[in-house]
Amino acid sequence: MSAAGEGHTPEGHGHHHGHTHHHGHDRSESGKRHGRVLTIRANSGLSGDILLAGLLRMTDTGEAETDRLLSAILPELSGTVRLAKRQVNHIGGWHAEVALPHQHEHRTLADITTLIAVSGMDDAAKRLATAAFTLLATAEAAVHGKKTEDVHFHEVGALDSILDICLSCELFTRLAPARFVVSPLPLADGGVACAHGIIPVPAPAVLELLEGIPVRPFPDEGETITPTAVALLRSLGATFGPWPAMRVERQALVYGSRVFVNAPNGAIFAWGPGDG
DSSP states (O other): OOGGGTTOOGGGTTGGGTOOHHHHTTSGGGGGGTTEEEEEEESSOBOHHHHHHHHHHHHTOOHHHHHHHHHHHOGGGTTOEEEEEEEETTEEEEEEEEOOOOOOOOEEHHHHHHHHHHSSOOHHHHHHHHHHHHHHHHHHHHHHTOOGGGOEESTTTSHHHHHHHHHHHHHHHHHOOSEEEEOOEEEEESEEEETTEEEESSOHHHHHHTTTOOEEEEEEESOOBOHHHHHHHHHTTOEEOSOOSBOOSEEEEEOOSOOOTTSOOSEEEEEEEBOO
């Protein structure tokens, strides 16, 4: 078992990063949210932009506040994200439209953790984002036979992953759910193009991060789950299983960039008080 999975089984989540259930309720705003549940039902998969769009909806974060949070992460990220309505197969949902400046920096884990540390993010969000990037670096190191500190992020370290991970952690910290329940993750066969050419899916880094996580078959081909998404689920302390008993107060159908022709598209997000 790689270090990517150690201490992050679905049952024993989050205890390495100060994000146990009782810690989440020490924050002043979240006392009234005791017993709240966040669930994600991943119909056709999960990516960083799907998680980001869903959390923007669950927190009801508007454009001005989104820009303020982005500026606190990195000034050049301001104005790069817009939550838009989108239809897929005539069914309306939400989509995060991202327009990033071109930047081809290759960053190490140390570069990224420093960037997070000096940012204006909430301290709890900083811990979660650092944990997610550490999981990614550990998985990439295991795949490529390197030391974690020698991993250079290419796809993962690009601005879009910094954006997806840091803003998602900031929004999740605001929700501070007592329970975070995700459906078993859908996986397909096939391949995906990356810096190393065409590789089989699930991508090697995803495979490393999937240990201990329930999965199910998906009736199409290609990448359904991204490394960014799995690292976020682990660092945010997700448990995996069926719909939790809850009263739905807020819900959204969220689409990613990819469209699968013969299968339900998108992921369902729901938020509300737990029942029992």
